[in-house]
Amino acid sequence: MDTQECCIKRSLCQHIELGEEDLLLLEELEHAPKEFERRSQLWKAGDVPEMLYTLQRGWAYSFHCSKGGSRQVLEIFLPGDLIGIREVTFNTHYTGVEMLTDGVVCPFPVQSLRRACQRSSTLGLAMHASASHQQAVITERLVNVLSHDAKSRIAHFALEIYYRLERIHATDGGSFTLPLTQRLFSLMLGLTEVHVSRTLTDLAEEGLIHKRRNAIRILDFERLSVLAGFVPEHCSEAINPLLRG
Structure with a gap:
């Protein structure tokens, strides 16, 4: 499967139709792909949310560690997912994120997200939809775990x-x-x-x-x-x- 076919453009277009200008803005966000090895961390709990990440290839997951050291797995990120969008407005990260497999990730500063959303309200809405969808998946899984x-x-x-x-x-x-x-x-x-x-x-x-x-x-x-x-x-x-x- 072509890496580019699974990038953030395809993911966000699942929510809303993006215009040519919107897609060009997304390309600007994905201009610097980096390879990450399995088990490498994108951030740790307590870090300042300075970067967002689009996952082009591979899998990742988020987790929370209790004071006793036990780990709870919260999210699974797949190719095309925007990682960090749900915590971007926090002062510090609540979770950590680790690569589940080797993969390719595009990091970009949170300031770039703000500029992109200022230039395109449609793109801002798509980003919000992405965060909301991630939350819905977690909520649906939580309801299942608590009830079944x-x-x-x-x-x-x-x-x-x-x-x-x-x-x-x-x-x-x-x-x-x-x-x-x-x-x-x-x-x-x-x-x-x-x-x-x-x-x-x-x-x-x-x-x-x-x-x-x-x-x-x-x-x-x-x-x-x-x-x-x-x-x-x-x-x-x-x-x-x-x-x-």
Whole structure:
């Protein structure tokens, strides 16, 4: 898959149609791609939000560490995602962000975002939609974790990632890459690693999911959606028609 096809332009166009000037402004933000290795951190909790990042290739995730040192995984970032937009107005970062795989990231100063949004109200609205969509995904997952058992949690997460990847044409039938260890799985869904392993086995035996080392294949979308209580429209990136102009 072409790296450029998964950049921020494609992601923001999922929310609202961008004009030629808007796209040129985005190109200015993505003019300095950098390679980052797996496990390298883009920032740590407590850092000042000086930069934003567009993820061109690879996966990343955000996390929060408690005072006791335990880590909670909050977000999974996929190619095309704008990283840092939800915390850009804070004095310091609440979370840390780490690369889940090797990847290519375009950092740009937050001042550039302000200038771009001043030049284009449409682009500013698209950025706001991106932040709102990220929050909606987290909220939907939180509701699922608080309300459902292990099978439903894993089923919901698998469907969430599938539909997000499908929008950037990164699925193959019902299969998709999922470079999460069982430890990260457990930290995201509030389960033990043993429970994750057993539940994935149960889901496979029921003909719903097949999990390989770094990939998942969804075997029965209908039954899995019922089990998870998953509604794809809840993860839709479509913007309110009243705001499209």
